[in-house]
Amino acid sequence: MRFLSSLLFVLWLTPTALHAQTTPPAPAAPDTTRKYANPDGVPAAVKKPWYKGKLVRATIVPAVLIGYGASTINGNGIYSSYDARRDIQRQFPNFHTKVDDYLIFAPYAELGLVALAGVESRSDRLNTLLVVVKSELIYGALTYAIKNTTKVLRPDGSTRNSFPSGHTAQAFLAASIVHTEFRDQSQWYGIGAYTIATGVGALRMLNNRHWQSDVVAGAGIGILSAHLGYLSHRNRWGRKPHLKDVGFAPSYYGGATGFTLTWRPQ
Numbered sequence: 001m002r003f004l005s006s007l008l009f010v011l012w013l014t015p016t017a018l019h020a021q022t023t024p025p026a027p028a029a030p031d032t033t034r035k036y037a038n039p040d041g042v043p044a045a046v047k048k049p050w051y052k053g054k055l056v057r058a059t060i061v062p063a064v065l066i067g068y069g070a071s072t073i074n075g076n077g078i079y080s081s082y083d084a085r086r087d088i089q090r091q092f093p094n095f096h097t098k099v100d101d102y103l104i105f106a107p108y109a110e111l112g113l114v115a116l117a118g119v120e121s122r123s124d125r126l127n128t129l130l131v132v133v134k135s136e137l138i139y140g141a142l143t144y145a146i147k148n149t150t151k152v153l154r155p156d157g158s159t160r161n162s163f164p165s166g167h168t169a170q171a172f173l174a175a176s177i178v179h180t181e182f183r184d185q186s187q188w189y190g191i192g193a194y195t196i197a198t199g200v201g202a203l204r205m206l207n208n209r210h211w212q213s214d215v216v217a218g219a220g221i222g223i224l225s226a227h228l229g230y231l232s233h234r235n236r237w238g239r240k241p242h243l244k245d246v247g248f249a250p251s252y253y254g255g256a257t258g259f260t261l262t263w264r265p266q
Contacts, residue, residue: 107193114178175197
């Protein structure tokens with residue numbers, strides 16, 4: 001009887017021991033010291049190299065144009081401003097027009113007409129206006145400062161404020177805004193605006209009012225002004241306005257009339 005009791009005890013103990021041996025160890029407690037470092041599990045953004053930054057991309061083309069224009073002032077450069085004026089005067093000795101005085105606004109006219117036609121732009125009209133105002137202020141400050149610093153004599157000998165061409169800068173500023181606003185719809189809007197701006201620069205040389213250097217640098221300053229206007233604008237395109245869910249309604253309570261204000265925060 002004692003042997004039978006011992007045998008039953010061994011048979012009961014054996015599966016218990018096997019279960020204890022095959023049961024995996026309990027998992028370690030999770031590390032909660034960094035649980036708020038990246039709660040969504042989204043990998044951290046990789047920092048772009050400096051040469052791929054927005055500022056570099058916005059200034060590289062204007063810098064090339066301004067640099068080339070400055071390098072051809074007077075008789076400098078491989079094909080200087082003097083060389084260009086000599087060739088222009090040889091081909092168009094008596095050319096004169098005032099079309100360029102009005103053509104500088106043509107890209108802005110295109111901007112307005114395309115918007116009125118219902119073509120969706122990158123930003124709404126208010127923010128486009130704000131960018132235009134800031135770009136114009138930047139263009140005006142840069143042009144005025146450089147003109148009064150360099151004091152380059154105009155090719156017709158009238159004044160010493162030739163470099164850079166303000167007409168050309170103004171036209172390319174407006175063309176850059178047209179291109180930025182409608183390039184997602186069609187590149188032809190920008191091509192048309194830049195063609196007009198190029199025509200303004202050519203007419204300034206044909207009218208003997210500006211050198212080649214003035215026109216090329218002016219194009220760079222106009223593009224740069226528009227790009228800086230966008231870069232300095234703090235509006236986030238497409239973001240819902242904070243006051244979108246604000247509502248007003250007339251009210252009547254206790255014999256008095258008034259308005260009720262409702263607001264549902266996002």
